[in-house]
Amino acid sequence: MKALTPDDIRSSFVNATDEQLDRMPLPGLHEMIWEEREYLGWRDPKAHQRGYLVHWRDDRPIGIILRASDFSLEAGISAMCSLCRITQPSRQVTLFTAPRAGQAGLDGNTVGTYICDDLGCPLLIRILPTPGPLQPPPEEVLARRSAGLLERVRSFTADVAKTAS
Ligand SMILES: [Zn+2]
Numbered sequence: 001m002k003a004l005t006p007d008d009i010r011s012s013f014v015n016a017t018d019e020q021l022d023r024m025p026l027p028g029l030h031e032m033i034w035e036e037r038e039y040l041g042w043r044d045p046k047a048h049q050r051g052y053l054v055h056w057r058d059d060r061p062i063g064i065i066l067r068a069s070d071f072s073l074e075a076g077i078s079a080m081c082s083l084c085r086i087t088q089p090s091r092q093v094t095l096f097t098a099p100r101a102g103q104a105g106l107d108g109n110t111v112g113t114y115i116c117d118d119l120g121c122p123l124l125i126r127i128l129p130t131p132g133p134l135q136p137p138p139e140e141v142l143a144r145r146s147a148g149l150l151e152r153v154r155s156f157t158a159d160v161a162k163t164a165s
Helices: 006-012 018-022 102-106 138-161
Strands: 040-043 050-057 060-068 078-080 087-089 093-099 110-116
Touching: 006 050, 006 060, 050 138, 060 138, 110 138
Parallel strands: none
Antiparallel strands: 040 050, 050 060, 060 093, 078 087, 093 110
């Protein structure tokens, strides 16, 4: 993805209040390897239920604020992140809800989905299976995962940003 500046990030949120944005911590942007990311996602170290996700839609950064739900999946089973579609131990996948943009969100209307607990899908999809004779080459696997992740992130944030009008 194209690099994001702190200003890009702060101006990108479609579903956060000014107060929430004032309290938002920024992740360390200097050490970010942007070309290995489809989106930037991070949790709030001080308010652990809070999560943030920002990606580019054409030339515009789109950010959404998320809340991790108290509900946790049963331990010892597998779960799948709805964005990267990688199956993992259930404790690494969390139900997040995002308030809808505009009045709907202020009225308590949310969109919920299961996402990697650390909002780290871009790192996870780059852990590639050992190549085998029956498997496509790793670069093909990654290209397909990356395209799928981008498409699902875009459709998720478009759903959150959609207003009733
Ligand atoms: Zn994921």
